[in-house]
Amino acid sequence: MMKTQDSMKPVGTWEVRRRIKIPALVHAADAMAVEDAVRALSGVRNMATDVEKHQLIVRYDASQSAYQAIVEALESAGFPPLDNWWCRFKGSWFEFTDTNARDNAHAPPPACCNKPPK
Structure with missing residues (x-):
């Protein structure tokens, strides 16, 4: 069942929202799986899942999880994402931004006031 868009807005620093098209998502039981x-x-x-649009909207912390992990979980459950050039392109972009977010989240704090660390 589709939730309101406000509950799907990223609220944390590293949170992201991804829309994933899933052609095999046709019934409410599929949505539960x-x-x-x-x-x-x-x-x-x-x-949130939308059976009519065959899509999953997921909000996650990119410093803890990744788009590729979600895709692998969907594939192992028998619901692979749509495989066309646009979805592959978006998937590559999602992986790139998730890697950047994870690297930035785990990076040490920068030096203060443009001074090199002692």
Whole structure:
């Protein structure tokens, strides 16, 4: 069942929202299976499935989880994402931004006031 868009807005520093097209998502039972598979991942904050649009909207902390982990969970549950050039392109971009967010989240704090550390 689709939730309001306000509950799907990223609220934390490293939170992101991804829309994933899933062609095999056609029944409410499929939606439950998809949600169960993704909910098991660490860092997942919220999700909503839309059976009519065949999509999953997931909000997660990119410093703890990654787009590729969500795709692997969907594939292992029997619901692979749509495989066309646009979805592959978006998936590559999502992986790139998630890697950057994870690297930045775990980076040491910068030096203060443009002074090199002692």
